[in-house]
Amino acid sequence: MDLRLIIGRLMVAxxxxxxxxxxxxxxxxKNYLYGTNLNLAWGIVLVASGALxxxxxxxxx
Amino acid sequence: MPYIQLHWIDYAILATYFAxxxxxxxxxxxxxxSADDYLMSGRAIPAWIAGLAFLSAxxxxxxxxxxxxxxxxxxxxxSHFYWVGAVPAMVFVGVFMMPFYYGSRARSVPExxxxxxxxxxxxxxxxxxxxxxxxxxxxxxxxxxxxxxxxLGWNFDASIALAAAVVLIYIFLxxxxxxxxxEVLQFFLICAGFFPLVLIGxxxxxxxxGLVTKLEVVATSKGYVAxxxxxxxxxxxxxxxxxxxIEWFGMAMGLGFVLSxxxxxxxxxxxxxxxxxxxxxxxxxxxxxxxxxxxxxxxxVILPGMIAIAISSQADGAFHLPLKPxxxxxxxxxxxxxxxxxxxxxxxxxxxxxxxASFMSGMAGNVTAxxxxxxxxxxxxxxxxxxTDSHYLRVGKLTTVxxxxxxxxxxxxxxxxxxxxxxxxxVFAFVNAPLFATFLLGMFWARTSAxxxxxxxxxxxxxxxxxxxxxxxxxxxxxLKGGWISTATRYPSEMAQNFWTAIWAFTACxxxxxxxxxxxxxxxAEELKGLVYAHxxxxxxxxxxxWYQKPAALGALILVAVSLxxxxxx
Numbered sequence: 049m050d051l052r053l054i055i056g057r058l059m060v061a062x063x064x065x066x067x068x069x070x071x072x073x074x075x076x077x078k079n080y081l082y083g084t085n086l087n088l089a090w091g092i093v094l095v096a097s098g099a100l101x102x103x104x105x106x107x108x109x
Numbered sequence: 110m111p112y113i114q115l116h117w118i119d120y121a122i123l124a125t126y127f128a129x130x131x132x133x134x135x136x137x138x139x140x141x142x143s144a145d146d147y148l149m150s151g152r153a154i155p156a157w158i159a160g161l162a163f164l165s166a167x168x169x170x171x172x173x174x175x176x177x178x179x180x181x182x183x184x185x186x187x188s189h190f191y192w193v194g195a196v197p198a199m200v201f202v203g204v205f206m207m208p209f210y211y212g213s214r215a216r217s218v219p220e221x222x223x224x225x226x227x228x229x230x231x232x233x234x235x236x237x238x239x240x241x242x243x244x245x246x247x248x249x250x251x252x253x254x255x256x257x258x259x260x261l262g263w264n265f266d267a268s269i270a271l272a273a274a275v276v277l278i279y280i281f282l283x284x285x286x287x288x289x290x291x292e293v294l295q296f297f298l299i300c301a302g303f304f305p306l307v308l309i310g311x312x313x314x315x316x317x318x319g320l321v322t323k324l325e326v327v328a329t330s331k332g333y334v335a336x337x338x339x340x341x342x343x344x345x346x347x348x349x350x351x352x353x354x355i356e357w358f359g360m361a362m363g364l365g366f367v368l369s370x371x372x373x374x375x376x377x378x379x380x381x382x383x384x385x386x387x388x389x390x391x392x393x394x395x396x397x398x399x400x401x402x403x404x405x406x407x408x409x410v411i412l413p414g415m416i417a418i419a420i421s422s423q424a425d426g427a428f429h430l431p432l433k434p435x436x437x438x439x440x441x442x443x444x445x446x447x448x449x450x451x452x453x454x455x456x457x458x459x460x461x462x463x464x465x466a467s468f469m470s471g472m473a474g475n476v477t478a479x480x481x482x483x484x485x486x487x488x489x490x491x492x493x494x495x496x497t498d499s500h501y502l503r504v505g506k507l508t509t510v511x512x513x514x515x516x517x518x519x520x521x522x523x524x525x526x527x528x529x530x531x532x533x534x535x536v537f538a539f540v541n542a543p544l545f546a547t548f549l550l551g552m553f554w555a556r557t558s559a560x561x562x563x564x565x566x567x568x569x570x571x572x573x574x575x576x577x578x579x580x581x582x583x584x585x586x587x588x589l590k591g592g593w594i595s596t597a598t599r600y601p602s603e604m605a606q607n608f609w610t611a612i613w614a615f616t617a618c619x620x621x622x623x624x625x626x627x628x629x630x631x632x633x634a635e636e637l638k639g640l641v642y643a644h645x646x647x648x649x650x651x652x653x654x655x656w657y658q659k660p661a662a663l664g665a666l667i668l669v670a671v672s673l674x675x676x677x678x679x
Contacts, residue, residue, distance in 0.1 A: 049136050051158055051290055055297055058129045062122055062301070062459060069118045069455025079453045081309050087455040090305050 052105035059098030066091030112262040113449050119458025126298070126462045130279055130469075133290050137283030144501035147284035148481045149216055149385055154286070156391035158293055160398025163382040165292035168299065169471025170464050171252055173410050177447075178440035180407075180414025181430070183352045184324060184338025185678050187414070188407040192341070193365040196400045196671045198373035200664040202383075203396035206374055208648050209552050210384055211392040213639045217384075218377040219486040225551045225640045226632075227559040228490070233566060235486035237540050238377060239479055243512060246475035247519020253468035254520065260445050261461075269520055272465070276473050277513045281506055285385060285481070288473040292382075295466040296402075302456075302463030303409045309451045310416035323419035330422075338415065341678045354583075354602030363608025367615040368538070371545035378478045389648045393660040400667045404674060417443045476512040483508045535577065535589070542611040543569020543618035550622050555643045557622060558629040565622025572617030576610045 070079075070088035079085055141147045154162075179187040215221040219238065223231035254269040279287045314320045325335040337344050337351055344351035345360060373379060373396070383395035420428045428450055430438045448460040484505045489496070547566050550557040581592035582603040591606060600606040637644040650659045657663060 049133075049140075051293060054129065054133065054290070055294065058126070058294060059297065059301070061125050061129075062462075065118060065122050065125065066455045066459065069116075069453075069458075072118065073116065073454045081305065081312060086305060086309070087453060090301075090456060090459075094301060 050105045050108070052101045052108070056098045056101030056103075056105060059094045059101065061098075063091045063094030063096075063098055066094065113260050113445075113457065113461075115261065115458065115461075116454035118455050119461065122455070122458035123462050123465065126294075126466060127275060129294065130275060130291055130466075133294075134279030134282035134287045137287050137290070140286070141282075141284055141502070143498050144484065144505055145216075145498075146286075147502055147505045148477075148484055149381075150284070150286040150289060152385060153387045154289060154382075154385045154391075156386055156394040157398060158289060159382050159386040159391060159395040161296045161402075162289040162292040163379055163395050164399035164403055165296045165470055166379050166382055166474040168292075168296065168406075168467060169249055169474075170256075170467035171249060171471065173299065173303075173464070173467055174256075174441055174444050176407075176410040177414040177417070177443045180411035181418040181438075181440045181443045182414070184328075184415055184418075185407075185411065186338075186341050186344075186351060186353050187411045188341055188674075188678065189360055189364060191403055191407050192671050192675050193360065194369040195373060196404050196667060197365065198369040199396040199400040199403065200667055201370065202374040202380070203393050203400075204660050204664045206548070206552060207383055207393045207396070208389065208645065209640055209642075210380060211386070211389050212645065212648065215384075216485050217481050218375060218380055219482060221640070222547075222551075222562075223486075223490075225637070226557075226562045230547075230559065230563045230566065231486060231490070233563065234544070235482050235490075237536075239482050239487065241537060241540070242378065242475040242479040242482075243515045244519050246472045246479070246512070246516035248523050249468055249471040249475070250516055251520035251523040253465070256445065256464070256468075260449075269517065272469055272472070273513050273517050276469050276476065277509065280473055280476055280480075280513075281509045284505070284509075285381070285477045288470075288477040289382060289385065291466075291473060292470045295463070295470040298459070298463040298466045300409065302460040303413065305456060306447055306451060306460065307409060307412050307416070310413055310420070310447065313451070314416055314419045320416060320419050323422055324415060327418060327422050338418075339678075341675065343679060348601040348605060353604055354600070355605045355608065359605055359608040359612075363612050367542050367545060367611040368608065370549075371541040371543075371611070371615070375544045375548050376541060377482060378474055381478050381481060390651065390654075390660070393648070394658070394663065397660060397663045397667060400671075404667070404671050413447050414440070414443050417447055472516060476509060476516065479512045480505050480508045483512075538607055538610055539570045539573040539577075539614065542573060542614040546615050546618035546622060550619065550626070551641070553642045554626075555634065555637055555641045556626055556631050558626040558631045560629045561622045561624075561626030564625050565618045568621040569614040569618025573610050573614035576613040577606075580606050580609070582606045 066087045070085045070091060073079065073087065079087065145151055176187060210221060213221055213224055215224055219231045219235035222234050250269050250273060253272055254265045257263040257268040258265045279291060311317065311320065314323055321339050324338040328335055328337040333352065334344065345357040348354045348356050383392045386392040386395050417430065421430055430440065430446060431442050433439045448457060452460050484501055488504055489501060543566055546569060547562050551562060577591045578594035580598040580600060581587060581596045582590060582600050587593055587596060590603065634644055639645050
């Protein structure tokens, strides 16, 4: 069992939930960091990082 | 502080994490074929996983919340717990001690003591360690239940039952490997959950320069010089010049040497992760890999505390730490309050999941270390030796159930006796500090005898108790805080008292072990192969290994980096 794949999947799953939150949660001041929607920005970062972990795992096989 | 209102998306993030944690346990259960697989991960864990688990085993939520609280209370000087009180010891254990732990093929720290000395030293260490791990695990569970009840309004009993059940399932199925994998997940969750909190906090206080300016105002308002919260060493010339109430010698010797080396080099909870590595090289690299994120963690866990106290000082009054019943600031609520104030739903779920993951990993780390010590060092050694491997595998699994049940009971004991946490910290300091002297002499001086080690260890523990009994921190009454014999010495802070207690314990153990060893018979040289520096061939790095992967070079690089951090924040 490759832990990189598990980390990758968990990060993608949480990242997608954050992106969903960015679309569903009512707009409020604390949704923003430097003018960017925090859930959306961090969701994208997590999805991208998760994809990198999954890619590293697949490449190692 | 009002309850945090969670959105369904927050619960979805928490549920996703639980699904992954349990999934790891179910996936690993088919690999658990022998007691060694279950209790030692079959010594098959790659260095990077063992390294991150080594770090995370010490990254329970109490640690995370406690360091943020200390950041708020003492400022950047809290980083001493990382840059002085952890990284040098991690380099030492990786470069110098791991060849003996791993090379001796001992399955635990108490077993190393048996091989190096004798049964009585092993028994002393195994029994105290087993007791302390169960209590630590229970206190972790209690703290989690208390936090969830006070933050979210969740039922205390249901919260700890849920967490205990999840930890039980994944350890019962996947043993140490499952605990290690989940510790690595926890590491990434902490990074993912707290990094945005630091960014938001810094934006709020006007960046690093804004933070420094605000903390200068806080420092002068409390009677310290302007840089007391943003300089780590400058104010350590006198205990009264810094919020920690400690001077540089107590810091360097008490924390930087005795307590730090006592914990990172001898505590089986962390050392077990390195001993599960898949090779000698991986075992030596484990603490070194852990040291790299460890030296950067102050920016993730201490900085939020500093930001919190700076924001609290702002005139708008929008953010204030809650007060304790005695009217003092409740610094422990720094992280929960930061999460509640700055994170929207979604990110809030991620932050809380990171905290819950830390609590559960902290508990799982203790339970897996308890499993191994109970099964190998108590049950196999004294209760039922010479049984089949499958018998010990069953015992290991049953010990998991017992360990969780005992932790649960300890959680309720902690609820009934509100001094139990202080008591455990005290016992921990009494036992761990002298143990480092025993290991230092045992590994690097072949003349150290079994009687010397055992009676030195006992004397160190007694010396710690005596020092605690005759000293008291300022503003404390005699009792569990000290002074139960007399109050011959007053320390400006509890931390100063702890550091000096550790120095006494180490010195007494070191001197007594040396003296007794000189008049008693040491083990013959042929029995010390692989256990003592003088009789062990140090492992050679594989030919063709790049210089930056060699433990000695990596260790030197880490020490240079941590020295630079100390200089930057001097």
